[in-house]
Amino acid sequence: MRDAVRIGILSASLMLPGLATAADTGNPPVTFARDIAPIFQEKCQDCHRKGTAAPMALVTYEETRPWAKSIKQRVVTRNMPPWHLDKSVGIQHFQNDRSLTDAQISAITRWVDAGAPEGDPKDMPPPKQWPDDEGWQLAKLYGQPDLVLKSDAYTMPAHGQDTWFKPYTEVNITEPRWVRAVEMRPSTPAGRKIMHHVLAYLFQDEAGGPTNPTNPNAPARGDVAAASSGMANAGLLMEWAIGKSYDIYRPNTAKLLLPGSHISWELHLHAVGEEIRDHAELAVYFYPKGETPKYRTFLTLFNAYPGTGSQLDIPPNTVAESQGFHVLRQAARLENFQPHMHLRGKAMALEAILPDGTRQMLSYVNNFNFNWMNNYIYADDAAPVLPKGTLIHVTAWHDNTRANPHNPDPDQWVGFGDRTVDEMAHAWVNVTYISDADYAEWVTEHRAKSTAGVATVRQ
Numbered sequence: 001m002r003d004a005v006r007i008g009i010l011s012a013s014l015m016l017p018g019l020a021t022a023a024d025t026g027n028p029p030v031t032f033a034r035d036i037a038p039i040f041q042e043k044c045q046d047c048h049r050k051g052t053a054a055p056m057a058l059v060t061y062e063e064t065r066p067w068a069k070s071i072k073q074r075v076v077t078r079n080m081p082p083w084h085l086d087k088s089v090g091i092q093h094f095q096n097d098r099s100l101t102d103a104q105i106s107a108i109t110r111w112v113d114a115g116a117p118e119g120d121p122k123d124m125p126p127p128k129q130w131p132d133d134e135g136w137q138l139a140k141l142y143g144q145p146d147l148v149l150k151s152d153a154y155t156m157p158a159h160g161q162d163t164w165f166k167p168y169t170e171v172n173i174t175e176p177r178w179v180r181a182v183e184m185r186p187s188t189p190a191g192r193k194i195m196h197h198v199l200a201y202l203f204q205d206e207a208g209g210p211t212n213p214t215n216p217n218a219p220a221r222g223d224v225a226a227a228s229s230g231m232a233n234a235g236l237l238m239e240w241a242i243g244k245s246y247d248i249y250r251p252n253t254a255k256l257l258l259p260g261s262h263i264s265w266e267l268h269l270h271a272v273g274e275e276i277r278d279h280a281e282l283a284v285y286f287y288p289k290g291e292t293p294k295y296r297t298f299l300t301l302f303n304a305y306p307g308t309g310s311q312l313d314i315p316p317n318t319v320a321e322s323q324g325f326h327v328l329r330q331a332a333r334l335e336n337f338q339p340h341m342h343l344r345g346k347a348m349a350l351e352a353i354l355p356d357g358t359r360q361m362l363s364y365v366n367n368f369n370f371n372w373m374n375n376y377i378y379a380d381d382a383a384p385v386l387p388k389g390t391l392i393h394v395t396a397w398h399d400n401t402r403a404n405p406h407n408p409d410p411d412q413w414v415g416f417g418d419r420t421v422d423e424m425a426h427a428w429v430n431v432t433y434i435s436d437a438d439y440a441e442w443v444t445e446h447r448a449k450s451t452a453g454v455a456t457v458r459q
Helices: 002-021 032-043 061-076 102-113 189-194 224-228 436-451
Strands: 147-150 154-156 163-165 168-170 177-186 195-203 235-241 246-248 253-257 262-269 276-278 280-286 295-303 318-327 332-334 336-340 345-353 359-365 391-400 426-433
Touching: 032 061, 032 102, 061 102, 154 163, 154 262, 177 189, 177 195, 177 235, 189 195, 189 276, 195 280, 235 280, 235 295, 262 280, 295 318, 295 391, 336 345, 336 359, 345 426, 391 426
Parallel strands: 253 295
Antiparallel strands: 147 280, 154 276, 163 262, 168 262, 177 246, 177 253, 177 280, 195 235, 195 262, 295 426, 318 391, 332 426, 336 426, 345 359, 345 391
16 A cells, blocks of 8 residues: 555656646637736635735735746646645545646646736626624625634733643533535634634533543543543534635534533634734534434544554654554445644545455545645545445654654654644544445445446545
C-alpha cells in the first residue's frame, strides 16, 4: 500500500508541470472578464472578497491583476483553492469539492502567461451577491438556524503562549430534537486569526442509550477523552477549523439533542501580534418535529498510531510514518474524511481492510497543509459502505526536515501534544452505523448498479 501511495505522489508531481505549460494555440485568448472571473466567483470569492479573513480580494480586475503570478503558482501546485486530496487515488466524488478542474487550471495558466489581459469589461459576469454580515452558509439550504449556541468570549493577547479556553453552554430545548445539520464559526473574521480549532462536545444524560460501536468498552459518561472520540453518549457534535465549517447529515440520518444537555467547548487560541476578543458560534438545524430519522451518526476520531498519543514518535530530520487500526463492530457508512495534524503534517491515507482481506484505498491527502483543515464530504453515491469487522487503517506521514517550510525546528524531536509545535495524527470521520440487513440490501443494490454500468463506490 505504501508503494502505491508513493507512486500516486510521483504521478501527481509529474503531471502537474505539464498541466501548467500546456497551451492550445487554436483557442481564443483568455481574458479576465470572460474566462477567469466566472472561475473565481465559483471557486475563490467565498474567501477572497472584502470583509473576510483572506489577505486579498479577487473580485475585480484591479484587485486581481497584481496577484496574477502568485495565483498561477498556487493553482498549478493545487494549493489553492485548498483541496489537498490526491486526485489519482481513492474516492473522487464529494459534496463540497472546491478544487479546480484541469481545464480551469489551464485557463488560469494561459491567462497569466499571456500577460493577464482584462478583456472587454462588458464580458464580466454580474457580481455575486454575498451576505453583508457573512451569514450562515447553510441558510441558503435551510433558512435561518433553529438554534444558535454561543461560547463565552475570550480576549487573546497580542503575544503569548497558546491557550485552550473551555467554557460551557446550556442547550435550551424542552424536548428531544433530531439534528440534520450544524455549522460553526468564530463570530468575527478577526476571530479566525486566533482560532486554530474549536471543538463542541455534547454532554447529555442517555442512561442505557446508544454509544459508538467502534469501541463498546469506552469509558463512562462524562469522560472528555471518550467524548472526543465520539464514544461517550453523543460525543463530539462539531469540530471547526479553517477549511471546515459545517456538517450536513444524509437523508434519514441525524444526531440527537436532549433536554438538559450542554456544550463543552474547547477553543484552541494562538497569538497573532494583535489583541483580539471573540467567541465561537454553533448553528443547529433540526428535522421537523415528529420526524425521526432511521440512523444516528457519530463523529469519530481514528488515530494514526496504536494506543495513546504518547506513541507518536517523530525523530529530528526525518519523515516519520505512523499507523493505526480500528475495528468496525457494526456495518457502517463513512460520511467524510478530515485529516488532522499540525505543522509537520505531510500526508494521510484512509484505507478499509474488509473481513475477506480486500483492501480499499478510500482517500489519500498527499499535500496536507496545517493552515487548511479540509473536510472531504463524500457524495451520496460515493460514500463507502463497509461490513461489520472492517479494519479502518489510518496512515500518517510527518515531515520533520528542513524541506518542510512550516517546520519551526527540524532538529527537535516531536511527540503528541495540543500545542501547535507538538503533533497529532488522526482523522475525524462521521460514522453512521447500519444493520446487517441494511448492509445486505446495499450490497444487492450496489451489484445491480454495477452490472448496469453505474458504480456506487468509485475508487
